[in-house]
Amino acid sequence: MKTLLKNAREQKGLKTREVAQLLRIDQALISKFENGSRKPTKDQVVKLASLLAIDYETLLVAWLKEKILNEIGQDEFALKAMDMVREEIQNNYNTIKKSLSKNLTSILDEIDILKSKLDKFPKFDSDRITQALELEYTFESNRIEGNTLTLLETDLVINEGLTISGKSMREHLEAINHHEAIAYIKHLIDKNNALNEQEVLSIHNLILRGIKPNDAGRYRQTQVMIKGSSYMPPQPFLVSKEMEDFFIWYETNKNNLHPIVLAAELHERLLTIHPFIDGNGRTSRLVMNLILLQNGYVITNIKGDYETRMRYYNSLETAQTKNNKEDFLLFIAQNEKESLARYLEIIGQ
Missing domain, CATH: 1.10.260.40 (lambda repressor-like DNA-binding domains)
Structure with a gap:
C-alpha cells in the first residue's frame, strides 16, 4: 500500500x-x-x-x-480464522441480497433480462435516438421543478437557440444548463471518471450556472424547507459531513448492490441531505443516471405529469420520514424497466 x-x-x-x-x-x-x-x-x-x-x-x-x-x-x-471470516462475509452479502423485497427482486430480474437483450445489440447508441431521449429527459426533469417550457419549446431553445416569447430567462437557462449537464456526465463516463465530490459539485454548477451564480457548485449556508413535505433537511453546518458520509457509503457499497438499487439509493440519499440551496432534484437525478449509464443501462426519465410527480414525491417522503425506501426503490426500478423496454422497442429489439 x-x-x-x-x-x-x-x-x-x-x-x-x-x-x-x-x-x-x-x-x-x-x-x-x-x-x-x-x-x-x-x-x-x-x-x-x-x-x-x-x-x-x-x-x-x-x-x-x-x-x-x-x-x-x-x-x-x-x-x-481467515476461512471462517470469508464464510461470514459471504453470508453477509447473501443477507443483503435477501433483504430486497420479492416485488423489487422480481422487477430487477425483469430488468436484467431486458439489459441482456440490450447488451447483445452492438453499439446500441444512435445519435438521433439518443438526442431525442435526452431532450425528453431535460424537458421532464425541468417540468418536475416547475419549468413551463413544452417539449417543442425545449427543443427550440436547446437546438435552435431561439427565445420563447412569454417564458422567463430562468426557464431558458434551465433547459440549456440541463442539456449541458447531460453532456458532462457522458464526458465523465467516456473518461472513466469515478463519482466524487468534485464531480457532483461540477454537475450542480452547470445546473445553476447563470441562474444563481453565487450558489452554483457550492453547499448551502442556510437552512431550507422542502415545499409540501414534512421532512426537514439537516442544518447547513452538517451538510459537509453528511456529504463526506455520502461518498464513503458509495465507495463502500458500489460493488455490492445491483446498479439499479445503487443508483436509486444515491438519488434518495442526495435528496435527503439536500446539500444545495436550489437544483437538488435535477442534480440527484443526473447523479442517478450517471451511475446507470456507467453500468450500461439507459437514462431513466421520471415524468413531470401530476400523477407521476406525486408518486415520486410521496415515495421519497416515505423514505425520508419513515426510513422505508421500498416504495422509492420500486418507483425507480419500474421507471428504468419502462425506459429499457421503450428503448428496445425503438431500436427494433
Whole structure:
C-alpha cells in the first residue's frame, strides 16, 4: 500500500505537503503512510483514493490486507480464522441480497433480462435516438421543478437557440444548463471518471450556472424547507459531513448492490441531505443516471405529469420520514424497466 500511495502521489505531481493540505491532516502523517509506519483510517483511504486517482477497491484491499496481517501476524491458526471470516462475509452479502423485497427482486430480474437483450445489440447508441431521449429527459426533469417550457419549446431553445416569447430567462437557462449537464456526465463516463465530490459539485454548477451564480457548485449556508413535505433537511453546518458520509457509503457499497438499487439509493440519499440551496432534484437525478449509464443501462426519465410527480414525491417522503425506501426503490426500478423496454422497442429489439 505504501508504494501504491507514493507512486500515485508522484504521478499526480504532488508533494506530501500539498496532499496533507488537501486532506487537512498533518504532513508527517502522509510520510508515515508512505513509509508504512502508520496506517490511514478508512475515511482517509476514501479521500486518498479520490485525491490521487487510485481505484478505491484496489487501495481498500491493500489497506485491509495490511490491517489483517498486522492483527494476526504469523499465528498458526490464522488461515483457519481467515476461512471462517470469508464464510461470514459471504453470508453477509447473501443477507443483503435477501433483504430486497420479492416485488423489487422480481422487477430487477425483469430488468436484467431486458439489459441482456440490450447488451447483445452492438453499439446500441444512435445519435438521433439518443438526442431525442435526452431532450425528453431535460424537458421532464425541468417540468418536475416547475419549468413551463413544452417539449417543442425545449427543443427550440436547446437546438435552435431561439427565445420563447412569454417564458422567463430562468426557464431558458434551465433547459440549456440541463442539456449541458447531460453532456458532462457522458464526458465523465467516456473518461472513466469515478463519482466524487468534485464531480457532483461540477454537475450542480452547470445546473445553476447563470441562474444563481453565487450558489452554483457550492453547499448551502442556510437552512431550507422542502415545499409540501414534512421532512426537514439537516442544518447547513452538517451538510459537509453528511456529504463526506455520502461518498464513503458509495465507495463502500458500489460493488455490492445491483446498479439499479445503487443508483436509486444515491438519488434518495442526495435528496435527503439536500446539500444545495436550489437544483437538488435535477442534480440527484443526473447523479442517478450517471451511475446507470456507467453500468450500461439507459437514462431513466421520471415524468413531470401530476400523477407521476406525486408518486415520486410521496415515495421519497416515505423514505425520508419513515426510513422505508421500498416504495422509492420500486418507483425507480419500474421507471428504468419502462425506459429499457421503450428503448428496445425503438431500436427494433
